Amino acid sequence: MQIIADLGGIPGKDCRGFCRYCYFRKVGEFEAFGCKNCSPGRVGCETCGKGVAEIGNEFLPPFLVMGNVQTTLMMGNFQDRDVKINISGGGDVSCYPHLEELTAGLGEFGIPIHLGYTSGKGIDDPGIASRLIENGVDEVTFTVFSANPDLRREWMRDENAFQGPLEALRIFCESCEVHAASVIIPGVNDGDDLLETCARLEEWGATGFIMMRFANYEHQGLILGNEPIIEGVEPHTVSEFEELVRAIDREFNLRVTGTPVCDPQNGTPFVLAADSSREYLEILPEIQGEATIITGSIAAPYIRRIIHNLGADDLVNVVGVNKDIACLITLRDLEEVDPGDLRETVIIPGRAFVHDMQAREVLSRDGVDRIVVRGPDRLTVDGEMSGTLSEYDVIEREMEAFYELIQAINFFGASE
Numbered sequence: 001m002q003i004i005a006d007l008g009g010i011p012g013k014d015c016r017g018f019c020r021y022c023y024f025r026k027v028g029e030f031e032a033f034g035c036k037n038c039s040p041g042r043v044g045c046e047t048c049g050k051g052v053a054e055i056g057n058e059f060l061p062p063f064l065v066m067g068n069v070q071t072t073l074m075m076g077n078f079q080d081r082d083v084k085i086n087i088s089g090g091g092d093v094s095c096y097p098h099l100e101e102l103t104a105g106l107g108e109f110g111i112p113i114h115l116g117y118t119s120g121k122g123i124d125d126p127g128i129a130s131r132l133i134e135n136g137v138d139e140v141t142f143t144v145f146s147a148n149p150d151l152r153r154e155w156m157r158d159e160n161a162f163q164g165p166l167e168a169l170r171i172f173c174e175s176c177e178v179h180a181a182s183v184i185i186p187g188v189n190d191g192d193d194l195l196e197t198c199a200r201l202e203e204w205g206a207t208g209f210i211m212m213r214f215a216n217y218e219h220q221g222l223i224l225g226n227e228p229i230i231e232g233v234e235p236h237t238v239s240e241f242e243e244l245v246r247a248i249d250r251e252f253n254l255r256v257t258g259t260p261v262c263d264p265q266n267g268t269p270f271v272l273a274a275d276s277s278r279e280y281l282e283i284l285p286e287i288q289g290e291a292t293i294i295t296g297s298i299a300a301p302y303i304r305r306i307i308h309n310l311g312a313d314d315l316v317n318v319v320g321v322n323k324d325i326a327c328l329i330t331l332r333d334l335e336e337v338d339p340g341d342l343r344e345t346v347i348i349p350g351r352a353f354v355h356d357m358q359a360r361e362v363l364s365r366d367g368v369d370r371i372v373v374r375g376p377d378r379l380t381v382d383g384e385m386s387g388t389l390s391e392y393d394v395i396e397r398e399m400e401a402f403y404e405l406i407q408a409i410n411f412f413g414a415s416e
Contacts, residue, residue, distance in 0.1 A: 002086040002114065003076075005069050005106065008057035009091020016095055016121045019145075019156045021183050021214055026226035027053050033223070033330050034355025036374055043355040052353070053224055054090035062098040066105050073109065084139065085109070088116030094165075095122030100131055107136035114139040117181070120165030121158050128164075129171035139177040141210075142169050146182070146189045147200040155188065173204035179255075179387060181210040186236055190244065198252045208255035208387045211248065213241045219297075219322050223330055223353065238298060238324070245383075257383030260298050260324060266391040269380040270302035272398045278309055280395060285406050287312035289413025291345040293405075294319050294337065296326035299379065306402065316409060317343065327351035327377075331358050339366035345413035346370050347405070350377035371412050376401040 009015070011024035018025040032044030033052065039045070050056045069085060085106050087093055093115050096102070099122075106113055113136045120142060123129070146152055149161035158165060172178050180201050184190050189197070201209060214235045215221045216228045236244065238261060245258035249265070257263045271277055287310055295303055300320025307316050319341050321333040326349040334354060346363050348354065352374070360372040379401045381394055389397075 001083050003069055003072050003083060003111070005065050005085050005087045005102070006060070007065060007087065007089030007091065007093065007096050007102075008060040009054075009089040009096070010056075010058055011054055011090055014059050014089075014091025014095055015119070016092065016159070017157045019119070019183075021155065021185060021229060023215065023222070023229070024053060024224070024226075025229055027055075027224045028226070030225050033353035034358055035353050036350065036356070038355050040357065043358060048353050056090070059089070059091060059096055062102045062105065065102060069106060069109070084112045084114050086114045086116050092122055093118040094120050100128065100135065103132055103135035103137060112136060112138045115141065117141050117143060119143040119145075119156055119158065120168055121156065121160065123164040123168045124160055126164045126167035126171060129168040130175075133172070133175050137176060139179075140172045141179045141181060142172065144169060144180045144182055144197060144201070146193055147197040148193055151189060151193065155185070170204045173201070173206045178206045179208045179210055180206050181212060181384075183212045183214050184236065184241070184244065185214045185230075185233060187233075190236070194248065195251070198248060198254060202252050202254055206254060208257065209248070209252070210383055210387060211241075211245050211256065211258040212383075213238075213258070213260060215324075220324050221328050223328055255387050257387040259383035261383075263383055263386040266386055266389060266394050268386040268394050269299070269382060270306065270398065271380070271391060271394050272402065273302040273305040273309075275309075277395065280399060281306070281309055284310065284399070284403055285410065287315055287406055287409055289345065289410040290315045290343050290415065291347055291409045291413035292317050292319055292341065292343045293375070294321060294329070294334070294346060294348050296320060296323050296329065296349075298324050299326050303379065315413075317341070328353065330354060331362060334359060334362045337363065339363065339368065342368075342370060343413070344368060344370055345409070346372045347375045347408060347412075348372060350374045373408060373412050375408055376404045379405065 012018045032049035034043040035048035037045050037047040115137055145156055152158040152161040216235050218227050242261045246264050249256035297320045300318050304318045323329050323333050329352040331354050363372050364370045380398055
């Protein structure tokens with residue numbers, strides 16, 4: 001279990017400048033989308049407004065971060081539980097000016113510390129890595145992008161590329177559990193450079209390598225009106241990216257995962273879609289209600305297969321919208337859904353950026369007064385999470401999620 005030590009921070013400001021491929025680059029003014037946290041009669045809240053673009057707070061003072069963690073520890077029941085403090089924020093963790101002071105203070109709790117996503121751009125002196133380890137840091141998620149300093153300087157705007165960050169990464173790898181990560185850009189760091197980076201990580205002793213498919217268009221996830229991030233770059237297709245992840249996994253002794261697909265070791269996303277998982281599906285309740293499940297284009301074929309293996313094709317249909325990731329579905333995606341494909345009960349992703357009232361209005365625009373409800377927040381896990389999970393862990397999580405989904409179908413989709 002992780003306790004979040006939120007540093008605050010603003011992308012582009014508290015990270016020594018945007019990386020060229022950054023999801024938050026070129027974000028301008030936008031209206032709040034609506035989400036499950038909004039009040040019933042009002043579209044927009046902190047979560048689906050400023051929270052999406054992470055433009056809320058600058059870096060917080062260390063005493064405030066410490067106080068928030070201490071309050072969480074006092075309010076929660078963490079005895080006899082595997083607990084870790086995860087330092088994260090909207091800016092780059094390595095750019096937090098009080099990082100050593102903060103970790104020293106958090107270390108007094110006697111709880112291991114995880115440095116959340118950091119590029120290392122804020123590390124001028126690689127010796128800081130050793131000091132952070134002494135303060136209790138035992139896990140680091142480090143965006144390496146490339147082991148080539150020239151590429152880091154060009155694409156990450158890393159002015160210290162020839163000095164601190166990569167040497168700090170090596171030190172972390174030698175003493176910590178390190179999950180290195182790279183956004184994979186075609187023609188930049190996906191060929192020989194990728195092989196060289198993985199070879200270096202393997203040599204240093206990194207635990208895992210998270211491959212992130214570069215997104216450049218709205219349907220790939222750029223919902224903040226900032227597409228394209230980089231003119232003229234065509235991202236890998238989902239199938240091309242999956243094959244690249246599998247190739248790297250075969251080549252190196254690293255725990256390789258990909259997002260949005262795939263994890264070659266434990267079969268995510270959607271382990272339950274595999275024929276070998278049919279025995280687990282037999283444990284789930286029988287689907288008795290009728291409903292339409294709206295989801296993203298990547299998840300749709302997996303969910304259809306699971307519904308088919310549950311023997312419920314005549315009761316439940318799955319509609320995939322033109323958005324790769326289901327939790328980034330917005331009202332615009334629902335407006336493109338053909339009402340003729342919808343049953344009277346519709347289940348949308350739990351974390352979709354749509355206000356409940358607007359979702360019902362749009363999906364009932366053909367005159368059919370539909371019941372529109374949210375399903376579970378997640379039906380599976382992606383590569384950013386699955387690398388620390390076994391196949392059994394993933395199956396357990398998916399079983400819980402699909403049990404919740406089926407319960408919703410049977411309750412809201414029951415015939416009168």
